[in-house]
Amino acid sequence: MPLLLGVNIDHIATLRQARYAHTPEAANAEPSPLVAAFDALEGGADSLTIHVRGDRRHMQDADAFRIRAAVPLPLNFEMGVTAEMITIALALKPDFACLVPESREEITTEGGLDVAGRFAPTRDAVAQLQDGGIRVSLFIDPDLPQVEAAARSGARMIELHTGCFANATTDAAREAEITRLTAAARAGHAAGLQVNAGHGINYTNISGLWAVPYLMELNIGHSIVARALRVGLTQAVREMTQLMAGYPADTAAARPHSS
Numbered sequence: 001m002p003l004l005l006g007v008n009i010d011h012i013a014t015l016r017q018a019r020y021a022h023t024p025e026a027a028n029a030e031p032s033p034l035v036a037a038f039d040a041l042e043g044g045a046d047s048l049t050i051h052v053r054g055d056r057r058h059m060q061d062a063d064a065f066r067i068r069a070a071v072p073l074p075l076n077f078e079m080g081v082t083a084e085m086i087t088i089a090l091a092l093k094p095d096f097a098c099l100v101p102e103s104r105e106e107i108t109t110e111g112g113l114d115v116a117g118r119f120a121p122t123r124d125a126v127a128q129l130q131d132g133g134i135r136v137s138l139f140i141d142p143d144l145p146q147v148e149a150a151a152r153s154g155a156r157m158i159e160l161h162t163g164c165f166a167n168a169t170t171d172a173a174r175e176a177e178i179t180r181l182t183a184a185a186r187a188g189h190a191a192g193l194q195v196n197a198g199h200g201i202n203y204t205n206i207s208g209l210w211a212v213p214y215l216m217e218l219n220i221g222h223s224i225v226a227r228a229l230r231v232g233l234t235q236a237v238r239e240m241t242q243l244m245a246g247y248p249a250d251t252a253a254a255r256p257h258s259s
Contacts, residue, residue: 001216003247006076006198007237008049008221012036013058026060033063036233037071043237047095049219051078052088054102064092076219078139081118081125090132097129098137098159098219112141112161116149123153130154137196142177142184151191158188159196159219165208166200174208181212189214203227206243218244 013033020029037048050067052059068075077094079085080102089097099122101113115122115138126136137157140146141164150158165177181197188195197209198219209215220240227236 003215003244004046004217005044005237005241005244006047006049006196006217006219007040007043007045007224008051008078008198008219009033009036009040009225010049010051010058011222011225013060013063017058027062033059034066034070037067037073039233040237041071041073043234044241045073045237046217047074047076049076049078049098049221051100052085054080054082054084061088064088064094068092068094076137077134081113081121086125086128089129089134093132094134096137096157097134098139098157099125099155100139111163112143112146113139114146115140115153116145119149119153122149126154130156137194139198140184142181144183144187147184147187147191147193150188151193155193157194157196157216158184159198160184160188160212161199162197162201162209163199166202166205178208178211181209185212185214203240203243206240207246210246210248215247 012031016029016031020026040048048067048071050059050064052061052064074095076096076098077089077092078098078100079089081099099113101111129136136155137159138150138155139159139161140150142160147158160181165174165181168174168177185195194216195214196217196219197215201218201220202223224236224240
């Protein structure tokens with residue numbers, strides 16, 4: 001089974017909100033996340049990722065519901081572990097929900113969810129969402145205690161945070177992060193979890209992840225949107241899918257099918 005690509009289109013909404021935030025025109029303004037979703041579909045995306053944050057800095061509630069209703073791709077809804085977002089997710093009914101940490105001070109999600117340290121609320125959120133028919137992923141740092149806690153929470157998937165890998169500035173640091181990601185992927189696979197990855201992956205560093213086994217899906221946003229400024233979103237997605245075809249077949253064959 002080929003490595004799947006989830007395209008995060010949050011930054012399309014970021015650009016829109018830079019001009020139209022808090023105005024009545026925002027929902028119908030350009031650039032349109034809905035149009036971007038169709039462009040990603042045409043380029044070969046396997047799923048869409050959107051994140052409605054508590055401060056609504058980019059995606060708005062209306063964006064999520066419009067995309068869900070109109071675009072024939074699986075929807076991955078990134079969300080904080082809050083009662084407000086659980087209520088929205090249960091109404092939206094995305095295919096997947098990825099629980100992530102949120103801080104109003106950060107520019108984008110930085111670091112993984114502390115499942116081990118906040119186990120009870122995470123477990124309860126997982127149960128509510130999965131009882132509502134939504135498969136849950138936990139965005140975690142590639143650390144074995146977090147993988148173990150994720151497995152105990154009842155979640156069916158993990159998304160390994162690849163930010164430290166992407167930010168590594170030396171070969172030694174990069175290799176250390178690959179070792180860390182590999183150990184976490186092996187542990188997640190052994191626990192019966194689907195293993196995804198994301199954050200900071202781009203057209204240059206992506207092949208460094210080919211050493212990490214059991215990956216099912218990569219979620220990529222900023223790099224694709226940045227490339228789209230030059231070639232258009234459909235072509236940017238197409239180029240990324242072509243690169244992802246390089247994921248080793250023997251590694252891919254070892255992965256379970258998504259269920």
